[in-house]
Amino acid sequence: MESLGINYRAIGPELVLTVTGVLVMLLEAFSPGKKVRDGILAAAGIVLAGVAALALWEEGPVTAFSRMVIVDGFRVFFTLVILLGTLLTIFVSWGFLDEERIPPGEYFALLLFGAVGMTLLVAGNDLMILFLALETITIATYVLAGYRREDLRSTESALKYFLLGAFSSAFLLYGIALLYGATRTTNLAEMARVVSGPLGQAEIVLLMAGAAMLLIGFGFKVTTVPFHVWTPDVYEGAPTPVTAFLSTAPKAAGFAAFLRVFSLTFPPLGIESAADQLASHWVAAVTAMSILSMTFGNFIAIAQTNIKRMLAYSSIAHAGYVLIGVLARDWAAVAFYMLVYTIMNLGCFAIVALWARRGDERVLIAEYAGLGFRQPLLSFPLAIFLVSLAGFPGTAGFVAKFWLFKSAWGAGFPELVIIGVLMTVVSVYYYLYVVIVMFFREPKEEVPRVPLSRAFVAAMVVALVGVFYLGLLPTRVFAVLNTAQNLLAIGQR
Amino acid sequence: MKEHLLSWLTFAPTAGALLLLFARVLMGAREETIRRLALALSLVPLGLCVPLLLRFDPMASGPQMVERVPWIRFFGFNVDYFVGVDGLSLWFVVLSALLVTISILASWRAIDQHVLAFHVFLLLLETGLIGVFVALDLFLFFIFWEVMLVPMYFLIGIWGYERRVYAAVKFIIYTMVGSALMLAAIISLYYLNGGTTFDIPAITENVRAGRLVLDPATERWLFWGFALAFLIKVPLFPFHTWLPDAHVEAPTAGSVILAGVLLKMGGYGLLRFNLPLFPQATEEFAGLLCGLAILSIIYGALVSMVQPDLKKLIAYSSVSHMGFVVLGIMARTEMGLQGAIFQMLSHGISTGALFIIVGVLSERRHTRWIAEFGGLARPMPVFSALFGILALASVALPTLSGFVGEFLVLVGTYTSELAHARAYTVLAATAMIFSAAYMLWTLERVLFGEITREENRHLPDVNGRERLTLIPLAVLVIVMGVLPNPILRRTDRAILELKQAVRGAVLVQSEPLGRRAPNPALFGSAAREQAESMRRR
């Protein structure tokens, strides 16, 4: 097993997703334009992948494919978060596909392939897998970002995303090469073993530089300041459902990989070791990145007039919060946060996408004026998601944030917690600004009613139930995470 | 028997809100029906207050009618759904239920847009309000504490006056700055207490029994973490500037709830958390807070005096009145503490009613500027009589509710062990003069004198519905002034225990400091006081 370790169950979700993706793609080629069929098929594939992931629940912690992938509770949990995000994205895209007359098969296939990359990123136990998974995600999302081809904004978004993404990939790759040079391996478990002992001066320098490069690459993927610069432009220009996808599932995957690489491979061991030496630095750097992300994200969001850009900056800010959890090395908190964030952010974007109509015409916050009581089925859920993003108690956003802050305080980062709570207050300002516009401002012209599709309603129900369920009765999910934590591959070293 | 009264009380309004939604969505209820239904639904919690009061045992120690269910578990979330009432919270629950009903009545005509949403928010707000007072778990407390901001925000922002958006944002940001730091303090406290529970009575008991000893610096930080949230809410000078805006711009119901209940959450928080949990820091900062309280009292009164806007005037008068609350709390004598609670209740009712008074006027004239009125006593005699009674309660005329609270606070402050107790008392007592000045001047300008504007000549007097809102409050104001004991008696036990906890902790920890000896005529041993309080019943 260990020699080759071909274990198809270990990549079950990825296999299911890939097969579904190929199937959808082929169906599109032979009988194009069947949105419902393709959509149901894609959704079924995602559900099936979820089942496949759940089947791994009790497996953990084991590795497979020559220790390329790992099977543990967190992989399963993050996989489920990613699948949920992808599923909701399919719902969110429903109307968009019709309006833009996009061949649904290719679109769904790209989403599914992207999801494969994400689940692989979560599962990866080798820098090579991580690199390939990351590239799979980014290449799929480059295409998605440019999907509205006749729209210059979309193309520009794709171009910027591509150039900056490839640029940061180069850093990541250089980092991987240097880490390989420092430790003679690309396998994370092996690397962890190597760095848990002392290394020579040259290797230490290589290790440091490699880790720094990796930090840059990951920082880019999870949109932390100062590697966030692409986010607002890309989020604004990409078609709204794609933005929704971009801001959730890949980020969850990114954070999972971030955790695997930094807090598991280079943990602060507390004993004399290369890992410990490195840890003190990456902790400092990530602290700085976290603070910068929280402050920049929240402050700049205040000045935004476009709701997608505002949510982009909010997403940067949330990345800052999650980094607090990464620093606290609380996997469960990060996982839960990403679950919650995925739900509430997708909920938000679902409404934004619907309201934006064809061609993303209505995306200025000012254009939400008067939405409040004219279409309460749009405005109230949006208000709830925004309130949840702001972290008001009673919603999932609060529980998630509270957990992060609590863990961070316990792990000895009180200053981050204080900055975090204060920045939360700042965030209230811009989240509630949308509420102000919706409810307290009168529209300049007659506000049309937007028809609600069934898929949209489904997405709303899922997201709303999620926001309140996780906000009020999270114990069950906590129990799951608790199991996952116990299944975490500590034995990886 | 399983205890569910408090849950019913807390969540009956939420259920009511859902019911309202169903009534509209499924049955297509009209606005008038919605109003009636909302009123009926708001009577449910008010009605539940009757068994609450009947079953409350003034003699019993600790929280009563406790419900405790494990709620969130794992990862240090030992959060319980843990509610109960004691002497500190009992009356605030009743006050909340009462004022929400009154608010619905008061908004009958004033709210003609989005009637459904208005009542839904109001009922949700009620859940938050009651929840804050009954929660005995820090986490739960914080949830209610924050949750009620959202409906309030909507109430101000949607149904408010011209600058409502500014006011709503200011309100929510101001209060959230305070509560954000409180959240950090809660987390910190949780770890300091061993990282196992958010149970407020347990943590309090740990502090009292010396099992949880904080080092002074930590205690100071935690004290301010909590206090800032509460002081902003109270609001104490100089954190008060959100209040005039919020009060003025809010619709009548919003102002009533703001003044009537929301401000009380600040005082309640100080009583529930700062005093028993951080006795040393309280001791250390009591002087500062008393100074700020005095400033609030005088400053609020003076600024109130010169307001041209009736609502703003009453808003600033709240600053003044709530200064007494902080003063009484910081005095940490039984009389001071009880006075603070009583003052809060009294202020809730009288100021709430005064906002309804302003509402009555602005419904008729669509202005709140004092200069627009004058001579209203002629066309509106009943209104004027009610205005007069409520204004005088605010002036703390003996036999009206305001007096009992202020007098107890003053006596309590004077007999406290604060360093400058006498000076505080004297300065605070000047409010007697200033409050008379601003209130009577207002009465003069609004009710008396010649009728200067033709529109005022034939203003209709308060109608039946308005009487239904104002007269009960006016009667309460008188009853509370003449017969405050039923209220005081039910707070006795909790106050006594609170005081002993504070004193015990301070004495245990600061014995060598040798503060000035208490006057033996006033302060017997704790045991004697206990005996005394037993005898009294």
Added chain:
Amino acid sequence: MLKALVLSPLIAAGILGIFGRRWSERLIAAIGCGSVGFSMLLAFRLFFGDLWPRPPEQRVIWEPFFSWIASGPLRVDWGFQLDALSGVYILFVTFVGFWIHVFAVGYMRGDPGYARFFAYMNLFMFMMLVLVLADNFLVMFVGWEGVGLCSYLLIGHYFDRAYAASAAKKAFIVNRIGDFGFALGIILIFATFGTLRFSEVMGTIAARFPEPEALGEIGLLTTIALLLFVGATGKSAQIPLYVWLPDAMAGPTPVSALIHAATMVTAGVYMVARCSDLYARSLTALFVIAVIGGMTALLAATIGLAQWNIKKVLAYSTISQLGYMFLACGAGAFSAAIFHVVTHAFFKALLFLGAGSVIVALHHEEDMRRMGGLKRAMPLTYGTMLCGWLAIAGLPPFAGFFSKDEILWRTWTSPVLPEPWGRLLWAIGWATALLTAAYMTRLIVLTFEGEERFARSAEGHALVPRESPPVMTIPLLVLAVLSVSGGWVGISEAYTGGRIANEFEQFVRPALARVPVHSDHLAIAEFGHGMELGLAAVTALAVLATLIWARRFYRRDPLRPAPRLLENKYYVDEIYEALLVRPIVRGSTVLLWRVFDVAIIDGAVNGVASAVAAGAAVLRRLQTGLVRSYIVMILIGALIVLGYFVFVGSQFPAR
């Protein structure tokens, strides 16, 4: 019975206040007067049937009611207590009150606020009785503030007249300034004695503070005493808080008679007498009271000399007479003060009601310049007013003579005032007596004698003043009788050569404290009856001379202008306005509100907000939309991270 006595007017007030608006005047009057009459009967019954027969030291009837405030060590009950002092008070309060009510039935006829008026009057009676009968300081404070409230309401009876509303407010606020001191005094008493019950405080004061506090010593007792006295200066219109009383004349005349002459304003005196045990232990306080009383008496009398409004003259005379009472208190002669309170109640009520009668006859004309010659048209009013005039002037054997003379005598012989203040204050009192005679003569002359000046005024119509109806004149007659004879209950024993004791003093004394007697001071007895009689004779003759001279003087030129300084009341109101009111209002508006609140605090808050917004707008500019600048930013970040890791990180080997 005490409860019934007290509550009867309250119930009537409640009924009238809630239902009275639609009722007929007759019914309202019946309820209003009936309730007070009932109280009066009970008062007589209690006084003569219950209190009087008892031996002097047992003359206390205590009726607890129910607990009011119980908090910590503070226990306050609603409780009533009748003793000699309060007995005297309820007697004349209900009696005078009843007759003024009766008078008001006529006076207020046709007033739209008839029910309201009687409701407030009844409420006032209730509050006054609470004040007088309270068994503890806090309940007394209830009455104390309560009468202030009623005074406020009644002054503002004609609320649509701006000056009435303003005067009402002024009365309340100025009273509140006094009450501020009073309340602090109460708090201090509680802090010192641990109780607020009169009996407990006064009963233990001797044991607790055996030695009186000497002159110039500001001890605990002096502080309490002075704080309480601050309250008295407010309620009883003494320097410096007297300014509200003249303005209070904006109310209906019966109100002026009842509240601002006979009863409420003497509450301060009552309070000092009630706390005489306390005051007797603070020579400083007594001295201050005496001086303030004397000064007030003189000051008000001089102002009274120059007023044109008939009620204002009476108001200043009230202030002046109250000054006498405090002078007596300060001299330690509490019983003399109370005696004067009683006689003053009779004759001042009479004078006010007489003035009211005149005012009604002249269709609410109050300016004496438009009166004159009324004695022909209103003989009954004139006759009774003459009684009041002589009584207040202090001519024997009218009521005022005995009480005033006792005050002067007691001041002269005061054992507590330092030398030579006793005689100095006596001289002030003596001068005031002459001034009183002068300005009251002026009032009578201007109103009733000389030519009729009113015909010219009222809207072209000739005014034909008519005598008031019996419902108004009967109270005048009753009070006139008492103004003549009311003083006979307290004739100093000097007049009988010591054979008959001063009945009044004998009765009241057990309820009052005896002031300490300095060893170096001559006892009263040593001055001898002869001297007392001699001084009284001198005073009486001087007063008589003044009366005669003044009558001539004012008959000759009734409209002689008074010195401007006096006419403008020494500009005290203006000074207060300029020094206190305006700076506070201006300061609050400009400094506190506009500058501090809006500009500084709110400015800071909004400043932070706009700074955040501005900062955000600047930071937002970082997002230029230019890919290459983004790359530069990433590169900068990369360089920093890399630099930090490679240079800084590798410099320090692992721990």
Added chain:
Amino acid sequence: MERALFVIFALTAIVAALNVLLRRHPLHSALALLVVLGALAGLYILLGAYFLAMIQVVIYAGAILVLFLFVIMLLNIRAEEARLARRPFLRWLALPFALLLGAEIFYLVRTFEENPVPSGTSVGVTEAIGRELFTTYLLPFEVTSILILIAILGAVVLARRG
């Protein structure tokens, strides 16, 4: 001999890289990159990575870069015009950046002491790589197939007309 070859390849690579940077016309830049790739293939040979050297030439130079050239030709791209730059100062940042980045990287390279690369190793032979690819690295290898699939799909989606 090896050193000489190294120096030749290295210098060629660097000079060609500079050409990529400095040439105005994209076509020239692309061709310069072609040279770089070739020179790198030479270095790979020196390092004993024969298989990589081969695919470097075949795939990288032969396929990928040709794609570039093809697009350049297709779009008929002209040389950059200097005045169109929106942030001309960015150009001046180049030198300090280059120096800083270079310094940092050099620093870390310098610390890697004079450990010679063993020459003539044959780990990089095709057979070894093939074996590894289909055993240890089977999964990543399969993942690349998805990657290619996405790329094809994406290119089709984006570049298709209409």
Added chain:
Amino acid sequence: MTTIPISWYLAVAAVLFTIGAVTVFVKRNALVMLLGIELMLNAANLTAVTFSSYFRELAGQILVFFVMVVAAAEAAVGLAIIVLLFRHRETLNVDEAQLLKL
């Protein structure tokens, strides 16, 4: 057997990486920027191969193999985007692409 110090290779890689990075932000032509990125990738490749040979271990070379695949995929998608952009704009100047900002 003469040998070449490992640091020489690394230095060449570093220089190439730097030149690549500079190319990316100095050039305004999206296509040339992409060339710069390719340069950076190749620098990383050289590093990996160097270490691989040094360690006599294949992982580095396998990595490079994968990178080439990735580069190909990236080039395909990137060029598609560039073509798309060109169709809209008739230029590849990235400075022109400034619709999305602030």
